Amino acid sequence: MSDAPDATPVYSYLGPIGTFTWEALRQVPEAAGATWRSVSNVGEALDDVTAGRSVGAMIAIENSVEGGVSATQDALATVPGLRIIGEYLVPVNFVLVARPGVRLEDVRVVSAHPVAYAQCRHYLESALPDHGHIPAPSNVAAAAGLLENDLAQAAVAPPGITDHHALEVLAEQIGDNPNAVTRFALVSRSLAIPERTGADKTSIIAELPDDAPGRLLEMLEQFATRGVNMSLLESRPIGDALGRYRFVIDLDGHIHDERVADALLGLRRFSPKVIFLGSYPRADKRQVEFVQEYGDEVFADARDWLRSILSGEPEA
Template identity: 45%
Template structure:
């Protein structure tokens, strides 16, 4: 079965301006060819555009293989008006050091970039540009624009941004770790999940009840008991009292899978709250085999067996 793609997306917001890695990622979506792309200055603005009805969807970064989670995205998904993830995009990230034409490496005194980009090129900058002032801005493309306007000497970002805004590459592929990848998620207003593909991911946020011994183990045990593999778990403060956290979770499978649905229902019983964030095609590999006794058929057989016991006794 082919993966279903979001349809009817008239406007897709993304972290702009044009030339960001988010811009490169959104162009990978099949729906983008028929949609209006709306660049906005921050992740929060892109998400708010969906909540306000100004955009049908927003593509925003969720995590990076080097720097980890993007807190702004996690916090927006955990708080405010609920949205769901409809799809995901993986983008290999290659960083270029760019400056106005004629600029040499020795001429640089200031560099601008996004915080996540800076974290991935920090040691290169320390080794090759010691003492240079590094400024953090809202996006890598915004940094390139600022260099073109004369505000900084150089910017770290995607090569396409330099092409768009007339900069030359001074140093190529300067990441501290090779093969960095950023995962982007496509957010929409809540609606029925797409049909399962057989290689899906489900996302949610779980809020623990008042702290007690083994609370996190209890949460994890609901997945383990049903053979549901977690692919990501992140803790984030609830914005309330000190020491109170929620957990942003990705797991293998689709909410219509019996074992996944049963795990979510169990979490609803033991957690203070559970926010469902969507079931959607997985784009980074194959789902593992369903453990023995955890298939949909096994759940159905077990319920039928229990119904017979309750109705007639015996096995």
């Protein structure tokens, strides 16, 4: 990618065209008119960003059914210099597609991305109790593969796949949970923090100092004692020894909120490693609620009180 100021910006996404990641990138106003680079996995997308080939990468970070996406969480913990600058929600449902002329009773093997397959298991086990499964790198790749080989007779794919490939729909709305949603994050190298909106989220990754009893409780108290709610808390193995974990945490609020900033200071004093992934507007635009005793002015008053004591000012 050219470094010239007028060069067309590039965004990376898990492709090809038609994936849920592609749908998420369509929600980014800055991506309109930009070049979209299709990649095969999260690692490749983040490599594009760190190498400067892309200004941003859209990656799946959490699913309402399956929870956090472990590949994304691990990559964000190990690839330095990345920031989340926005989040986007995409409703997730699936259709079962096949080559023209293939009937449901002809299906013996189904191609599907592992996450999609898990979310359609009830339907597949009911409609195709004896089927086999071939994992695919993406939902669209599963469908496209039907036209490239005969290893599978059907594929789990996103709605609208027939707009891009000459396939027929065998069944619609096959997802086990009709309300399933996947949360995507737009990741970049920009260190600029989006402005506080009042409907914000802050993402971090933290490690415990050791495995002494009560250490996890001590970490959680950094947030509880400052009135900061956690909307996500998941553990991932660090990988250097059994029993060693890092924690992926989403906080309600912005780093410019006094309660969040103070909690992060406390966490940094406690934890040997804290990775700040970013503060950014919530995709659902829901205003963050908090107890007024943890409002910005309370923290400001406490600092002023301490400053007056240290400076020798007489108490009012």
